[in-house]
Amino acid sequence: MQDLTQLVAAAKKDDELALSGLLKQLESPIRAFFISRIGRRMDVDDLVQNTLLRVHRGIKDLKDDTRLKAFAMKGALYELHDFYRGRYTTKEILYDAHEPPEVADHLSQPADRLDVELALSSLSPKAREIIELREYGYKYEEIADMIGSTEAAIKMQVKRAFERMRDALSVFLIWISVPILFPEG
Amino acid sequence: MPLTLDDILQIDEFTEADIAAVRDAISNDASLALALSNWMTLQEAVRSDWDASVPSREQLVLLALENQLDSTLLSERELEIQREGRAKLAGAIDLHPSVSLVLDKIRTDAAAFDRAWSSSFSSRVDRPPVVGRPKLSLVRYALSVAAVVALVAVGINLIQSDGSQIAGEYVTLTSQWRTVTLEDGTEVQLGPDSRLEVGVGAGSSERYVTFEGKAFFNVVSSPTPFIIETFEARTTVLGTSFAMRTSEGTEVTLVTGRVSIAPLGNLEDARILEPGQQGRVSDRDSSPSVDSVNIERMLLGFEPIIFKDTPMSDVVESLSDRFTVSIQLSEGLQETTLTGTFDSDLGAKGILESVALAIGAELTSSEDDSFSLSR
Numbered sequence: 001m002q003d004l005t006q007l008v009a010a011a012k013k014d015d016e017l018a019l020s021g022l023l024k025q026l027e028s029p030i031r032a033f034f035i036s037r038i039g040r041r042m043d044v045d046d047l048v049q050n051t052l053l054r055v056h057r058g059i060k061d062l063k064d065d066t067r068l069k070a071f072a073m074k075g076a077l078y079e080l081h082d083f084y085r086g087r088y089t090t091k092e093i094l095y096d097a098h099e100p101p102e103v104a105d106h107l108s109q110p111a112d113r114l115d116v117e118l119a120l121s122s123l124s125p126k127a128r129e130i131i132e133l134r135e136y137g138y139k140y141e142e143i144a145d146m147i148g149s150t151e152a153a154i155k156m157q158v159k160r161a162f163e164r165m166r167d168a169l170s171v172f173l174i175w176i177s178v179p180i181l182f183p184e185g
Numbered sequence: 186m187p188l189t190l191d192d193i194l195q196i197d198e199f200t201e202a203d204i205a206a207v208r209d210a211i212s213n214d215a216s217l218a219l220a221l222s223n224w225m226t227l228q229e230a231v232r233s234d235w236d237a238s239v240p241s242r243e244q245l246v247l248l249a250l251e252n253q254l255d256s257t258l259l260s261e262r263e264l265e266i267q268r269e270g271r272a273k274l275a276g277a278i279d280l281h282p283s284v285s286l287v288l289d290k291i292r293t294d295a296a297a298f299d300r301a302w303s304s305s306f307s308s309r310v311d312r313p314p315v316v317g318r319p320k321l322s323l324v325r326y327a328l329s330v331a332a333v334v335a336l337v338a339v340g341i342n343l344i345q346s347d348g349s350q351i352a353g354e355y356v357t358l359t360s361q362w363r364t365v366t367l368e369d370g371t372e373v374q375l376g377p378d379s380r381l382e383v384g385v386g387a388g389s390s391e392r393y394v395t396f397e398g399k400a401f402f403n404v405v406s407s408p409t410p411f412i413i414e415t416f417e418a419r420t421t422v423l424g425t426s427f428a429m430r431t432s433e434g435t436e437v438t439l440v441t442g443r444v445s446i447a448p449l450g451n452l453e454d455a456r457i458l459e460p461g462q463q464g465r466v467s468d469r470d471s472s473p474s475v476d477s478v479n480i481e482r483m484l485l486g487f488e489p490i491i492f493k494d495t496p497m498s499d500v501v502e503s504l505s506d507r508f509t510v511s512i513q514l515s516e517g518l519q520e521t522t523l524t525g526t527f528d529s530d531l532g533a534k535g536i537l538e539s540v541a542l543a544i545g546a547e548l549t550s551s552e553d554d555s556f557s558l559s560r
Contacts, residue, residue, distance in 0.1 A: 004306075025305075028305045029298075029301045029302045029304070029305035029306070030301070032301040032304060032305065033297060033298045033301040033302075036297050036300075036301060037294060037297060058260075061260055062257075062258070063257040063258075064257045064258075067257060067258055069299075069302050070253055070254060070258050071258050072298075072302075073250075073253075073295060073298045073299075073302075074246070074250070074254055074258060076298055077246045077250070077291060077294060077295065077298070078242075078243060078246060080294060081242040081243070081245070081246060081291075082242070084242075085242060087198075116226055116227065116230045119223065119226075119227045119230070120227065120230055120231070120234075123227075123231075125282075128231065129281075129282060129283040129286075131227075131228060131231045132231055132232075132235055132281060132283045133283050133286065133287070134228075135228055135231055135232040135235065136235075136283075136287060138290075139197050139198060140197045141197065142290075146286045146289070146290055147286060148426065148440055148441030148460060149441075151197075155194070155195050158194055159191065159194055159195075162190070162194060162220075162224055165223065165224065165227055166220065166223070
């Protein structure tokens with residue numbers, strides 16, 4: 001590790017050769033880390049590059065030259081969590097951004113806010129936890145691992161949550177239609 | 186055959202083909218489109234609620250790794266957002282218990298980084314200095330990365346296929362917590378005053394450790410059994426997570442998976458534990474007893490309580506919540522800060538005694554779990 005520490009010290013003094021050498025050495029563990037987290041996929045290249053750029057930009061601020069591992073780890077974890085953020089953008093997946101269907105516009109109306117509150121209240125704590133983790137960007141498989149369950153059980157919870165939401169909305173729609181069916185006077 | 190709602194909800198990661206199929210299905214089925222829109226709106230509402238009360242992703246990383254990322258590794262901006270995140274965290278966990286799971290996952294990710302780092306650098310001793318190598322700019326370096334993907338992948342496989350167990354002993358001191366990652370990827374969070382010895386007496390068909398103290402084990406799945414022996418008992422697992430404590434006997438609390446526990450004097454007398462059960466062997470010849478336990482409450486004892494430059498007002502609030510006790514703090518101590526790691530097993534009184542010593546305050550307590558710190 002002494003050689004890495006020396007490279008850090010030199011890189012901080014604008015030694016480009018040392019900086020290139022340092023980044024080259026870091027590439028392997030950082031790549032191995034991302035592969036262990038998200039598998040071998042194209043995104044790994046971007047994540048590795050962005051992490052190396054973070055190290056490159058921040059190296060001069062590293063106060064202790066022997067702490068490179070923790071410093072690189074911090075950058076890699078930031079990148080991983082940015083990756084999670086962009087993992088599921090449901091709207092883009094379901095609708096063509098250039099041709100959003102009318103129903104999507106309709107649901108953005110303030111009048112529908114009540115439906116959402118009702119739907120939220122229909123969620124069990126466990127289902128809400130799963131949806132939160134899913135929205136954070138974790139896969140079903142990862143969520144199962146995090147809460148000590150199986151992927152099948154997690155998907156079943158999601159399905160039940162959907163059914164409860166649909167039932168809750170059905171009751172609500174009947175309730176709001178009463179004045180229409182039986183107008184006053 | 187067109188996709189059903191069930192099919193769509195089951196998709197874990199959408200491929201281009203999935204996306205096309207979903208779009209095709211909803212363009213031909215208005216009720217499916219409406220159902221999915223409702224679901225999507227619900228998801229967005231959950232996300233907005235989370236975003237409004239939970240620290241940002243960057244803050245969560247900084248908070249999860251607070252004991253690893255000290256001030257020498259953080260910029261002024263990061264220190265500031267870490268402070269802001271800390272103030273927000275307790276309330277966020279109350280509203281969204283899943284925040285704790287995210288923090289745990291970040292720590293697991295950090296342990297994976299540690300392993301990747303060790304694999305890369307421990308096998309390459311005394312690297313030659315880079316002087317004399319062709320100058321490589323960052324841009325050129327970036328362009329060269331894709332070309333080495335295959336090579337790196339092979340290297341990783343070679344490292345991982347070398348599964349030889351390294352014998353060694355890991356010991357923690359009083360008040361010290363330490364995470365140990367074994368050669369097979371199993372992670373052990375050792376509590377204070379604990380000892381883990383790896384590979385002693387290991388056979389070729391088993392993973393074997395001896396242990397005393399308290400620890401949380403996250404054992405990597407493998408056809409090879411993972412065996413933990415304490416003074417009294419043998420615990421055998423294949424891949425699971427559980428907490429273990431040795432104090433007047435051996436106690437195993439299972440969180441996920443399955444384990445068997447047997448007294449060392451009669452290994453045939455084994456009991457299988459299900460998640461949420463706690464098995465206990467009081468001596469080498471006693472049959473294991475099995476009880477159901479509240480896992481969340483029990484696991485609190487397996488997390489260190491860490492304060493770092495934390496104002497005493499926050500310390501008191503945190504300890505009050507954790508141990509459900511009342512703690513009064515005199516006016517002059519509100520701004521005093523505390524840095525230290527405490528073992529939950531000490532209880533509120535034990536921890537407050539240490540805190541009082543550290544900040545030069547006097548602790549008084551009453552029988553109804555009320556405490557007062559003053560100077």
